[in-house]
Amino acid sequence: MDRRAGGDAVTTLALSAVTVARRGVELLTDVSLTLTAGELVVLVGPNGAGKSTLLRAALGLVRLARGRVTLDDREATSLSPRERAARVAWLPQTSGVSEPLTVADHVAAARFRFGENEVRARQGAARALAQVDATPLASRPLASLSGGERQRVALAAVLAQEAPLLLLDEPANHLDPRQRRETFLLVARLARAGRGILCVTHDIGVLAGLPAEGSTRVVGLRGGRVAFDLALDSPALTGHLGELFELRLSLAEHEGERALVTWWTQPEAGEPPCA
Numbered sequence: 001m002d003r004r005a006g007g008d009a010v011t012t013l014a015l016s017a018v019t020v021a022r023r024g025v026e027l028l029t030d031v032s033l034t035l036t037a038g039e040l041v042v043l044v045g046p047n048g049a050g051k052s053t054l055l056r057a058a059l060g061l062v063r064l065a066r067g068r069v070t071l072d073d074r075e076a077t078s079l080s081p082r083e084r085a086a087r088v089a090w091l092p093q094t095s096g097v098s099e100p101l102t103v104a105d106h107v108a109a110a111r112f113r114f115g116e117n118e119v120r121a122r123q124g125a126a127r128a129l130a131q132v133d134a135t136p137l138a139s140r141p142l143a144s145l146s147g148g149e150r151q152r153v154a155l156a157a158v159l160a161q162e163a164p165l166l167l168l169d170e171p172a173n174h175l176d177p178r179q180r181r182e183t184f185l186l187v188a189r190l191a192r193a194g195r196g197i198l199c200v201t202h203d204i205g206v207l208a209g210l211p212a213e214g215s216t217r218v219v220g221l222r223g224g225r226v227a228f229d230l231a232l233d234s235p236a237l238t239g240h241l242g243e244l245f246e247l248r249l250s251l252a253e254h255e256g257e258r259a260l261v262t263w264w265t266q267p268e269a270g271e272p273p274c275a
Contacts, residue, residue: 011072011087011164012036013058013196018067020050020057020224026065027053028224035198037164038215040191042207042232043200045221046245051200052093054221055167058198059090071165085113089163091154093170103129103145103153104138110157128160129153131186147174155183159190166190168199172206181209191216204241207232208251208258220244 013035020028028050035041043051056062058069060076069076071087079087089110101109107125114120129135134152137145145153151174158166171187172180184206191197192213210216216232220240228240238260242249248263 011196012070013088013165013198014068014070015054015058016068016070018054018057018069019065020053020062021065026224028057030067031057031221031224031226033198033219033226033229035165035196037194037196038191039196040188040210040216041198042210042216042218043198043221044202044204044207044218044241044244045227047202049221050224051221052169053224055090055169055198055200058167059084059088082113085161085163087163088165088167089158089161091158091166091168091171093173099142101142102138103134103140103142106142107153107157107160110160111162113161124160124162125156128156131159132156133182148176148179151175152179152183164194165196166198168197170200170202172201172203180206184210188216204245204249205260207237207241208260 015031015033018028018031019026031054033041033054043054045051053062057064058076060069060079071079071084076084099106104122104125107128108118108121111121111124114124126135126138129138132152132155134149134156137149137153142150142153151171155168155171158168168187172183175183180203187197187199188211207218210232212233217229218232218237218241219229220227222244227244230237230240238249238251241260250261250263252259252261
């Protein structure tokens with residue numbers, strides 16, 4: 001059996017025809033998606049498309065109207081918190097942590113599934129903080145951190161869990177352009193090292209900067225439905241992204257670097273600027 005990420009069996013996440021409804025309105029409709037070791041799946045879509053709901057459904061945190069979510073062929077809702085933590089780690093958009101903890105304490109606590117002593121927990125926390133270049137923050141109180149620093153620490157806590165699958169909801173929130181690029185390069189490296197990663201982002205510009213090698217897919221979500229599921233290097237991707245966001249996009253290259261370029265058009269006479 002292939003084993004990675006702290007000795008746990010490689011995990012497969014599968015959403016099969018998942019529908020989630022709230023107050024009679026479907027937030028997701030017949031969504032099917034798989035994620036396994038070594039894959040990076042980037043989930044994109046306009047506001048309200050259902051991206052965060054999809055992550056919560058994958059974790060078994062929302063009731064399904066129809067369909068199934070399984071982790072290693074087990075229903076996600078049947079897993080205990082410790083069993084789920086051994087398979088999948090989740091980075092929500094906002095952490096909501098308010099306890100008076102230091103950064104090191106907070107990241108060490110994310111390793112609860114191991115049942116290890118404090119020394120080992122702190123060693124694991126130190127490794128995770130180093131991965132996101134946040135070692136100097138270890139002794140700082142959480143309450144003293146900026147938004148960008150909090151985001152890096154939240155990502156470190158996810159990595160400290162050492163789960164084979166990572167579900168990341170806007171991992172580069174509040175980060176400056178350099179840190180945003182480094183975060184997504186780290187995500188790509190983790191996938192190449194064997195993690196399965198499902199990553200939500202609004203910043204489609206980062207797609208052009210992801211390494212071409214590896215198993216990377218881009219899934220577009222619109223109105224709670226999968227609009228497309230394409231390999232990162234698919235020639236059709238740019239066109240599908242433009243249609244998804246109702247933008248004119250093109251892929252440009254300069255000195256070995258690639259970028260997605262947005263072409264802005266002036267509104268016609270009498271048309272509101274932000275129609």
